[in-house]
Amino acid sequence: MKNILVTGGSGKAGRATIKLLLKNNYRVFNVDLVNHPELEVPFTKVDLENFGEAIESVSEIDDRINGIDAIIHQAAIPAPGLETNHKTFRINILSTYNIFQAAKVLKINNIVWASSETVLGLPFDKYPPYVPVDEEYLPRPESSYSLSKAIGEEMARQYCRRDQDMKIFGLRYSNIMEEHDYKQFQSFQNDPFLRKWNFWGYIDARDVAQACLLAMESNLKGADNFIIAADDTVMEKDNKLLLDKVFPNIQIKGEIGKNKTLLSNEKAKKVLGFKPEYSWRNIN
Numbered sequence: 141m142k143n144i145l146v147t148g149g150s151g152k153a154g155r156a157t158i159k160l161l162l163k164n165n166y167r168v169f170n171v172d173l174v175n176h177p178e179l180e181v182p183f184t185k186v187d188l189e190n191f192g193e194a195i196e197s198v199s200e201i202d203d204r205i206n207g208i209d210a211i212i213h214q215a216a217i218p219a220p221g222l223e224t225n226h227k228t229f230r231i232n233i234l235s236t237y238n239i240f241q242a243a244k245v246l247k248i249n250n251i252v253w254a255s256s257e258t259v260l261g262l263p264f265d266k267y268p269p270y271v272p273v274d275e276e277y278l279p280r281p282e283s284s285y286s287l288s289k290a291i292g293e294e295m296a297r298q299y300c301r302r303d304q305d306m307k308i309f310g311l312r313y314s315n316i317m318e319e320h321d322y323k324q325f326q327s328f329q330n331d332p333f334l335r336k337w338n339f340w341g342y343i344d345a346r347d348v349a350q351a352c353l354l355a356m357e358s359n360l361k362g363a364d365n366f367i368i369a370a371d372d373t374v375m376e377k378d379n380k381l382l383l384d385k386v387f388p389n390i391q392i393k394g395e396i397g398k399n400k401t402l403l404s405n406e407k408a409k410k411v412l413g414f415k416p417e418y419s420w421r422n423i424n
Contacts, residue, residue, distance in 0.1 A: 142165075142166060142167055142209060143166075143167050143169070143205050143206075143207060143208050143209045143210075144161055144166045144167065144168050144169070144208070144209060144210050144211075144212060144356070145168075145169050145171060145198065145201060145208045145210070145211045145212070146158055146161070146168055146169070146170055146171070146211075146212045146214060147171045147172065147186075147188060147211065147212070147213045147214055147215035147235075147239060148171075148172055148213070148214035148215030148216065148254075149168070149170030149171065149172055149176075149179065149181070149183075149214065150170065150172040150173075150174055150175055150176035150179065151172070151214060151215075151218065152218075152316050152318060152345050153214050153254060153313065153316055153345055153348045153349070153352075154170070154172070154214040154215075155176060155178065155179060155345075156318075156345035156346050156348055156349040157212055157214065157348065157349040157352045157353075158170060158179060158181060159349065160346070160349035160350065160352075160353055161212075161349075161353065162181070164353065167205070168181045168182075169181060169182050169183075169184070169201055169205070169208075170182065170183045170184070171183075171184050171186045171188070171197060171198070171201075171215070172185070172186070172215060173185060173186075173187065184197050184200075184201065188215050188234075188235035188238055188239060189230070189231050189234045189235055189238070190238075191234070191237075191238045191241070194235075194238040194239065194242055195238070195241070195242040195245060195246075198211075198239075198242045198243075198246065199242070199245075199246060202246050202248070208246070208248050209248075209250065210248070210250035210251070210252070210356050211239060211243055211248055211250070211251050211252070211253075212251075212252045212253070212352050212356060213235075213236065213239045213251060213252070213253035213254065214253075214254045215235055215239075216231070216232045216235060216236070216254060216288075217231055217232055217285065219285065225283070225284040226284070228283075228284050228285050228288065229284040229285070229287060229288050232285065232288035232289070232292070233288050233291060233292070236253065236288075236292040236295065237295060239251070239253070240295055240296065240299050240308065243306075244299060244303065244306070249303070249305045249306045249307060250307050250356060251296075251306070251307065251308045251309070252308075252309050252311065252352050252355040252356050253292065253296070253308065253309070253310055253311070254310075254311060254313060255289045255292060255293055255310035255311055255312045255313070255365055256285070256286065256289040256312055256313060257312050257313060257314045257315070257338055257341065257367065257369070257403060258281070258282070258283065258285060258286035258289060259279040259280070259281060259286055259289050259290045259293065259312060259365075260273050260279075260280065260312070260367075260403070261273075261280035261282060262282065262286065262337055262338050263282065263336075263337035263338070264336060264337060264338070264339060264387070265282075265337075266280075266282075267387060267390050268280070268390075269391065270390070270391040270392065270393035271339065271383065271387070271390055271391070271392055271393065271396065271402045272339075272393070272394055272395075272396060272400075272401065272402045272403065272404040273339065273367075273402065273403055273404060274367065274404040274406070274407065275312075275365055275366065275367060275404075275407055279293065289310075289312075292310065293310050293363070293365055296308035296310055296363040297363040299363070300361070300362045300363040301363075304361065304362070305361065306361065306362075306363075307358070307360060307361045307362060307363075308362075308363045309355040309358070309360075309363070309364055309365070309366065310363070310364070310365040310366070311348070311351050311352065311355060311365075311366055311368045311408075312365055312366060312367045312368060313343055313348055313368050314338060314341040314342050314343040314367070314368065314369040314370070314403055315338060315341060315342045315343065316342075316343055316344075316345050316348055317342050317343065317344055317345065317420070318344075318345050319344075319423055322420040322423050325374050325420050328340075328374055328375060329375065329376055329377070332375065332377065332382050332385055332386050333386060335374055335375070336386045336387070338403065339373070339401075339402035339403055340373035340374045340375045340382065340402065341369045341370070341373065341374070341401055341402065341403040342369070342370050342373075342374050342420070343368055343369050343370050343416070344370060344416070344417075344418035344419075346417065346418055347368070347370065347414075347416045347417060347418055348368060350414065350415075350416075350417065351366070351368045351408060351412065351414050354412040354413055354414055355412055358411075358412060360411070364411070366405075366407055366408040366411065366412060366414075367403050367404060367405055367407065367408060368405065368408055368414070369401045369403040369404075369405045369416075370401060370405075370416050370418070370419060370420075371400065371401055371405070371416045371419065372399045372400065372401060372419050372420075372421065373399050373400070373401060373402065374420065375399065376399070378398050378399070379396045379397060379398060379399065379400065379402065380396065383396070
């Protein structure tokens with residue numbers, strides 16, 4: 141395995157992923173609507189919402205390099221509220237379907253894609269069944285963005301059910317941060333309600349890249365989903381104090397620790413070997 145196609149490679153998660161792939165001696169090809177000046181990899185401008193354009197471009201790259209070995213699909217409108225509801229849903233659904241279908245047609249059986257923590261029921265205005273939240277309960281989409289990700293996960297299951305050689309792993313990223321974003325974390329400390337919407341979770345973009353690499357290199361088959369979160373929360377306050385204040389009477393299922401993530405990353409650790417390396421607490 142050497143040739144990796146990254147969609148949305150110019151975005152926050154995409155750039156970090158491309159850098160790590162290059163560091164691990166992969167050949168990388170970026171497909172996006174815009175290029176990024178810091179990336180020194182081949183770039184193709186593609187509107188992935190257009191199936192004809194998507195499959196033509198992926199096919200052309202596949203032919204030119206004698207085979208794409210894996211696709212890491214990061215392209216999407218990245219968060220609720222950035223576009224109108226119908227546009228978010230349309231673009232995210234169609235781009236994901238078009239990539240899955242192009243992969244099927246071209247017999248590219250290794251796909252890793254950006255799902256989202258939002259399928260867990262974010263924003264947590266309604267209590268989830270328990271904390272720490274994990275992959276055991278069914279998706280609870282609360283926005284068009286979240287619904288697009290939940291349907292993407294269902295599409296992955298259907299593709300892998302029909303073709304047992306396929307692997308489509310959805311990574312449910314928490315709120316992605318780059319190092320310069322950590323300076324804002326002090327502004328959260330006095331009001332626990334500011335970041336309650338995702339149980340005070342986050343993930344460093346470099347750890348997103350690690351998760352992508354591990355998922356891509358996994359020999360497992362089929363469709364599966366993994367929460368990708370840092371090992372800690374964005375808060376200095378103890379988890380028990382935060383939960384008592386913001387989510388009183390919520391069921392606690394398992395260890396919550398003092399500042400341990402309440403978005404459980406245990407499945408990713410166990411199955412993929414994921415080990416978050418970056419914490420805002422260690423960055424000056």
